[in-house]
Every structure is written in C-alpha cells, then in structure tokens.
Amino acid sequence: MKKRLSLPEYRDGILSGNRVILSKAITLVESRLDSDQDLTASLIQEILPNTGKSIRIGITGVPGVGKSTFIEAFGKMLLDSGKKVAVLAVDPSSQLTKGSILGDKTRMESLATDKRAFIRPSPSGQTLGGVSNATRESMLLCEAAGFDVILVETVGVGQSETAVKNMVDFFLLLMLSGAGDELQGIKKGIMEMADGIVIHKADGDNLDLAKKAKTNYQNALHLFAASPKNWNPQVVLASSIAKTGLNQIWEMILSYQDQMIRNGFWEKNRAAQRLNWLDDQISYLLGQTFLKNPEVKKTLDSNRPKVESGDLNPGTLAKKLIKLVF
Amino acid sequence: MKKRLSLPEYRDGILSGNRVILSKAITLVESRLDSDQDLTASLIQEILPNTGKSIRIGITGVPGVGKSTFIEAFGKMLLDSGKKVAVLAVDPSSQLTKGSILGDKTRMESLATDKRAFIRPSPSGQTLGGVSNATRESMLLCEAAGFDVILVETVGVGQSETAVKNMVDFFLLLMLSGAGDELQGIKKGIMEMADGIVIHKADGDNLDLAKKAKTNYQNALHLFAASPKNWNPQVVLASSIAKTGLNQIWEMILSYQDQMIRNGFWEKNRAAQRLNWLDDQISYLLGQTFLKNPEVKKTLDSNRPKVESGDLNPGTLAKKLIKLVF
Numbered sequence: 094m095k096k097r098l099s100l101p102e103y104r105d106g107i108l109s110g111n112r113v114i115l116s117k118a119i120t121l122v123e124s125r126l127d128s129d130q131d132l133t134a135s136l137i138q139e140i141l142p143n144t145g146k147s148i149r150i151g152i153t154g155v156p157g158v159g160k161s162t163f164i165e166a167f168g169k170m171l172l173d174s175g176k177k178v179a180v181l182a183v184d185p186s187s188q189l190t191k192g193s194i195l196g197d198k199t200r201m202e203s204l205a206t207d208k209r210a211f212i213r214p215s216p217s218g219q220t221l222g223g224v225s226n227a228t229r230e231s232m233l234l235c236e237a238a239g240f241d242v243i244l245v246e247t248v249g250v251g252q253s254e255t256a257v258k259n260m261v262d263f264f265l266l267l268m269l270s271g272a273g274d275e276l277q278g279i280k281k282g283i284m285e286m287a288d289g290i291v292i293h294k295a296d297g298d299n300l301d302l303a304k305k306a307k308t309n310y311q312n313a314l315h316l317f318a319a320s321p322k323n324w325n326p327q328v329v330l331a332s333s334i335a336k337t338g339l340n341q342i343w344e345m346i347l348s349y350q351d352q353m354i355r356n357g358f359w360e361k362n363r364a365a366q367r368l369n370w371l372d373d374q375i376s377y378l379l380g381q382t383f384l385k386n387p388e389v390k391k392t393l394d395s396n397r398p399k400v401e402s403g404d405l406n407p408g409t410l411a412k413k414l415i416k417l418v419f
Numbered sequence: 420m421k422k423r424l425s426l427p428e429y430r431d432g433i434l435s436g437n438r439v440i441l442s443k444a445i446t447l448v449e450s451r452l453d454s455d456q457d458l459t460a461s462l463i464q465e466i467l468p469n470t471g472k473s474i475r476i477g478i479t480g481v482p483g484v485g486k487s488t489f490i491e492a493f494g495k496m497l498l499d500s501g502k503k504v505a506v507l508a509v510d511p512s513s514q515l516t517k518g519s520i521l522g523d524k525t526r527m528e529s530l531a532t533d534k535r536a537f538i539r540p541s542p543s544g545q546t547l548g549g550v551s552n553a554t555r556e557s558m559l560l561c562e563a564a565g566f567d568v569i570l571v572e573t574v575g576v577g578q579s580e581t582a583v584k585n586m587v588d589f590f591l592l593l594m595l596s597g598a599g600d601e602l603q604g605i606k607k608g609i610m611e612m613a614d615g616i617v618i619h620k621a622d623g624d625n626l627d628l629a630k631k632a633k634t635n636y637q638n639a640l641h642l643f644a645a646s647p648k649n650w651n652p653q654v655v656l657a658s659s660i661a662k663t664g665l666n667q668i669w670e671m672i673l674s675y676q677d678q679m680i681r682n683g684f685w686e687k688n689r690a691a692q693r694l695n696w697l698d699d700q701i702s703y704l705l706g707q708t709f710l711k712n713p714e715v716k717k718t719l720d721s722n723r724p725k726v727e728s729g730d731l732n733p734g735t736l737a738k739k740l741i742k743l744v745f
Contacts (some may be wrong), residue, residue: 108613129739137732145729230734357662364727371726374737376706383705383744400697401690403471406685408465411700412457 097121100132104139104196109127110239113212122230125217125223126380137230140237147236148350151257153247154267158417159293159333163267164244165201166333172209174343176242179205179235183257184215185224186247190410211240222377225256258286259369262359263346267293270306285311289327289345296332301331322358324349330398361409383400388417423447430465436565437539443578448556449542450709451549462711463556466563469690473505473521476675477583479573479609480593485619487660491527492589493660493668500566500669505561506530509583510541510574511550527707537566541574551582551687555696558586584612585695588685589672596632610639613672615653622658629656648684650675652688714743 098106098117106114122133140330154160180201204210214226232243245258258264262388266287284290290310295303307328314326328347333340353359383389399405424432432440440745448459494504506527530536542553558569573583584590592613610616616636621629633654640652653671659662660729679685709715718740725731 130734134732134735138735141729141732146569181718226734246533266466363729367726367729367733368723370725371733372738374733375709375740376702378734378737378741379705379709380702383701386745393446394639397694402695403467403693406460406467407697408552408699408704409460409464411704412460414701415704415708419537419712 095104097129097132100135103132103136107122107140107234107238112238114239115211115234118214118234119213119227121396123227124236125219133230140233142399143237144233145236147232147241147243148263148346149243149245149261150231150244150346150419151247151254151261152267153254153257153264154293155269156248158267158269159194160246160267161201163291163293163331164246165204166336167339168201168204168210168244168334169207169315170339171343172204172207177211178204178241178242178244179213179240180234180244181213181228181231182215182246182248183221183224183228183253184246185253187220194382195242199302206341211235211238221252221256223374224253224261226370226374226377228256231258243373248331254283254286259366262353262362263288263349265342265346266290266312269294269305270284270299270302284310287326288324288349289329289342290314291329291338291342293331293333295330295338296335300330303344308413316386317385322362383414383418386418389414392417423455423458424459426465426630429458429462433466433560433564434469435484438564439558441537441564442539444560445553445557448552448560449545451545453536455740457705463559466559467703467723469563471562471568471629473558473569474589474672474714475558475569475571475587476672477571477573477580477587477590478593479580479583479590480619481595482574482591484595486534486572486593487527488659489566489617489619489657490572491530492662493665495533495572496665497568497669498530498533498664503537503566504530504570505537505558506570506572507539507554507557507561508541508572508574509547509550509579509635510572511545511547511579537561537564547578547582548699548706550579550698551586552703554582555586580609580612585692588676588679588688589614591668591672592616594636595620595631596625596628610636613652614650614675615655615668616640617655617657617664619657619659619669621656621664622661626656634660648679649682650678707743709740712744715740716745 100154103114103118103121107118110161118136121129121136124133124394136334140251152160152164164180171178201212205212213231216224219227228245232245235243243261245257245261247253266283266289268290270292292303292306293312310328313346323331329338329345331342333339349358353362384393393410396405396410397414400407400410424440429440429447435445444462447455447462450456450459477484478490490506494506497504527538531538539557542550545553554571561569569587571583571587573579580684589610592615593610593614593672596618597683618629618636633656636654640654655664655667655671658666659665677687679688710719719736722731722736722739726733726736
C-alpha cells in the first residue's frame, strides 16, 4: 500500500491551495482500496463547505474536433483574465489503452506549464462508474483548492457524455464544419444535451463553411423542444489558432450562469446532480462490495458458464447470489 | 396478494400453449413481490430447455413513424405464412403515463383478435431495469409456449433501444422520408445499432422521397465501421397500407439469421446477451433488495435532504448505507 497523508494534512494542504497535496489527494480519490475509500469519504466531507463556487464546464466533441487545442486556448484566455483553471477528464476508454486523452501533456503544453492551471488526466483502469465518481470528487477537491473554472473533457464516444453532463453546470459541444453532415450526425444525439455549440477551426478557408454550419446548427436546435430551464443554446464560431470566438464563448457561459441563477435552475440542477451522484455512488459501491464477497465470487465464477450456455436462468443465479448476503 | 397457480400448473400450461396461463405467468413475472419473484425464477429455470427457438426482432423508430401499424401488417403477414407471433413492448415511460404504447389494443386490432398472435403491453409502474427484466422473461415464456417470432417494440426515446438491442437477434429501425433531415438526425445514434432500416410509409406521394431517403441512408450506413459480425445493414422501402416491402424485410431477417448462424455470431450474441442479462439482474435485484432493507431505508430517507443541499458527501452516505448491510 502506498504511503498516505493524514486527513488534516490533505485537508489543510488543499485548502491552502497546495498543488502537490491536491495531486496526492486526487490519487487517493482514484484508489479502489477500502481504506483509501474511507479516507476519501472523510476528506470530501471535510472540504464540502469550501466547494461549489466554481463554474463547471463540460466539453465534448468527436475525436479530431480539436478538444485539446480548444481547452488550451480557452484555458489560457481564462488564466489571462485572472481565473484559476483546472482541467479534468472523463475517459473510461483509457482503461483499455492505458493512455488518457490528457495523458500526453505535451498536447496542452502552455497550460500544463502554467502555474495558475491544474491539469489532471482521467483515472485509468476503471469502469465509467469508477471514472465518473473519481472525477466528481476531484472536481470538489479542485474547488476547495481555489480553482474557479473547472473544465471537464469527455472523450466524445459512448456514454461518457451523459456522465459529464450530470456533473457540470454548462455543457459545450465542439463541432466541425465541412466534415460531412452524416459523420457529424452520428453525434447529433448529443446536441440535445448541449447548452452551447462551438463551430471549431473556424479560420482561413474554413470560415465560409463554418458560417454556413452555424446557420444549419442554429436551425437544427430549433427542432428541440424548449428546455425547462428556458435557455436557447447558442452557436459560436471559434478558432484556437486565430484565438477568435473564445471571449464570446465565455460571455455566453457567464450569461447562462446569470440567467440560471436568477431563474433558480442553477441550484436546482446542482441539487439534482447531488442526488444523482448519491444514486451512482450507492449502485457503484454496492456492486463493488457485493462482488468482492468471497462466497458471491465463488458461486458466480462456478455458475457463469451455465448462464452463458443457456442452462441456468440468470434470474435464478442472481437471486441465489443475493441470498448469500442478505 | 393475488391468487397464483402452482409451479407445475404454470409450466404445463405454458408448454401446452395455453394462452390464458401464459398471460397469468407474465403477470407473475411482472410482479415485484418477493414470493412472486422466487416463483418466477423457478418457472423460468423449468422452461429454459424449451426456449431459444424463436427469432427475436426488436423494432424501434421515433413516435409517429408508424410502429403499431407496421407491427400489425408485418405480424399479419407472418401469421399468414404459418408463423406464431408474439408482440411485447419495452416502454418505461408507461410508468408515468400509465398507458403503454401497446395498451390501446385497438391500434393493432386485427392482430389482437387473431388467435395465432399474442400481444402483451409493456409492464407499467417500473423502471427501465424492471421493464427489461420482465420483458426478457416474458419472451422466454412466449418461446416455451410455441411462438416462433417475437417482436419487441421499443418506445423510441431514451435508453429503451439499448435495452431492446440487448435482448433481440435482429434490430429493425423504422424511418420516415421527408420528415426533415434534422428531425431524423436526432435518432441517428440509433442507426449504429440497426441491422436493418425500413423507410416506412413508402406509398403514394411519399414514394419518390422514400427512394431518395433510401439512397441517403444507405450512404450514411457506409460511414460506420464494419461490425465484427460482418453484416451490411440493408435499407428497405415498406408500406403497411399498401402491404409492400414486408416480405422483403422478412427475407432480409432470414438471410441475416442464416449468415449469422453460419459465421457463429448468432449463438455468440445470445451467449453475450445472457451474461449481460445476468449483470442486469444482479444489479437490479441487488439495488432493489438493498433499498428494501428497513435500516437502509430509514438512514437514506433521513439523510437524502442533506445530500441534496450539499451538506453531506454522497460518498459518505453511500458508504454508511452499505456498511449497514455488509
């Protein structure tokens, strides 16, 4: 077992903005050891009063849309305006590749070397449930350490978008112009989740196409029913190379925050997210604890092949396993 | 508690094709009473050797695409060719509306009154997990009762498609031509799951548009990577009023079955589905059993508001709850 700090050491280090201790605390949060998980729960509880003051922004888009360069340019602009920016990621695929999208820090070099920013790759070797839990807790730790903008990058395939949507205040979708409507269409289901759409790489020869794309997406957004929060998602052109549109995106997010605080959705959404997180934690920890039980493990291992071959009813085995514990 | 039959009465009734007893058995399967769930598990286990011989077909599409009229026309054609057809549904939304998509049987009048068909609405008042479990078990009961084609209708919004995809052999997506590309695009994420696409209502003035749509969808399908099962989804024009395309759809499904049996994917897919079902059953029953525990319930109820307000760490409460039992 790795050496751990004490609860007060973690807490005081984080609250004083010590980045080395913040990093160590996130490592703790990502651990699946029982003792680490107990310490994590106590730590999160202690720092809870110091959380919640940041703007949490989810960023998604298909691979190739330029999420890393966008986060670097957007994050740099925020730093220059005096914000403290943390970048986290939800990338359950890294359990396979062992390489997170943010693992290669050279891709965000100017952010990674900037003392005012904090970049943390997605935890690896975990299921989506594990990654989401760790990222939510890391987000709270970053807030307690004084970061006031949290960017959460999602890998842009599968279910990680829903996980990120459930932990952020604002969900930003990056799109490309001229990448072929069909290809973009694959991700159109995600459009319903977006609070804002960025047509990225809107520079040089791309600019005319990007303007057309903006009109198309704006029209497409009108097809969705008005959301209960009464917000019309905006479409913004941006270039991370030409550094255009970045301010406009930030203004859109601030105007969203302002409106949502006034109509009560901001806090309502966060309250709902906390309950959703509780459900996730219960089912994640419950499943994990259950499958760790030696009797359950033994019975499951010896009977799985019979279920696979169709000789044993899954419900019969499930009932049997549960009766071993309850 | 409602009156139940004995295990041999259910079993013998089902195996002899008694539809009244089949109905009663499905009611049993849908029950959430502990005693009913035990009886269900034993019943499914007993009839397991008599299951698996049907073709299981999932049918999805946005509301308004004409799923009911299609199922009626397609089902009728199958009946006339000598098949026994059962129609089930996965519609977790019925827990809110209390009215299932198939609840209004007049919408499938000619099927509903045909003795060779069996129609069962989606169980109501349950979560998606509950609905999926009940529908999978109902499917096995129908197979044991001698039905050789099972049509599973999904409501066409949210996550019910994935649930249905995970329980069927062939997944059929109904689309409309001329409904606006963007509107259709919302469901394009589903296209990746489809083994076949039907351009529905391809009749009268619609026919030209439908032909164009067919070309578009065929091109769009090429954008997806070839699936491990080595099948190219086909796009078929059909009209439930003009009764066109129905035979072609059935031939597509039979040709799929033939290919998949030969390349081994048919059984491989079913084996994977059984293991997936086991996982679902474990997590569904585990959560249900856990939350029924009086101590867990009491602690959860008294602490949920503190999580909602942000004063209590969800992970701390989850750990505390789990330690009450384990």
